[in-house]
Amino acid sequence: MAVSRAMRRLLQVLEIQEEECRAAMESARAELKRLEQALTRSVERERGGRRLVAASAATGEITDRIAGIEETRVAKRIAATLAPRIAETESAVNSRRREFLGKRIERRQTETLIEEAEALESVEAERRAQRDHDDWFLSRRAASGTARGDEKLENAHRPAGCASQQTRKS
16 A cells, blocks of 8 residues: 555645645734833833832922823723733634644644654565565576476486486586
8 A cells, every 4th residue: 555645645734724824824923022012111101100209209390290191091901901812812723723733643644644654565575575585586496496306307217326317427
């Protein structure tokens, strides 16, 4: 049973699909990382706004206090906007990871099938080669055995002295 071209083609298609799924998963992971970094920057912005409010309380600058309050408010709005997007992206990453792992399993199963078929094919080829070798050896032995058998038959019909004389002549 030779490994069919269709099986090899299937393996190539599965490898391509696996790479596409890997790229999609990595893209989703990069997007998640970008959103998490934006959330971290937003938290830092909120802290900076609170520090500005605290500093303005000590200096009495009303513009610093208003700027600090506005920075805090904007940072909270950004964080509130990012939270559902992060959750959605985490869900997408998990979905793409499952899809990628499914494609990897399919590819590995196909590789296993091809390897098993190749191993069976190799064993069968070795058996065929050994059988051919055995047949060749038996046919050679039978051919040389027939010639010896003919001599024995000829010598069996002659008197004992005649057989030895003929052997000497040859």
